[in-house]
Amino acid sequence: MNLPTLQIIAETPETVTVRRADLDRLIDVAEDALDIAAARRFEAEIGERGHSAVLADMLGVDELERIWAGEHPLRIWREKRKLTQRALSDLAGVSQSYLAEVESARKPGSVAGLRRLAAALGVQVDDLIVETSPRE
DSSP: OOOOOOOEEEEOSSOEEEOHHHHHHHHHHHHHHHHHHHHHHHHHHHHHHOHHHHHHTSOOHHHHHHHHTTOOHHHHHHHHTTOOHHHHHHHHTOOHHHHHHHHTTSSOOOHHHHHHHHHHHTSOGGGGOOOSSOOO
């Protein structure tokens, strides 16, 4: 990876001023390094667990589109794992009515409840959280 040369315009003990073009090149190099590292981690995980196992822990385009359209990620993951509401509620130790209310967005879900559901589904709690405001 070829690191860009930065021309320092001004410097204080707390700040360094560089040209915008140099900063943009540095950001591009850093983003490329992150992308390469992520791809290597993904390839290593496939090597360790197998392609099918890794894909089972990822949502596909159709599933992501359902979430973007407003469907709750809890329902998507439950269906991906081929579980009924009853089966998941039993695994997670929550009531089926609670699960139904979270899936239908009638309740936001408590931290404790979402943790139990995430553990039962084999996902991170963040995978079940619904953004309430659009990202910028």
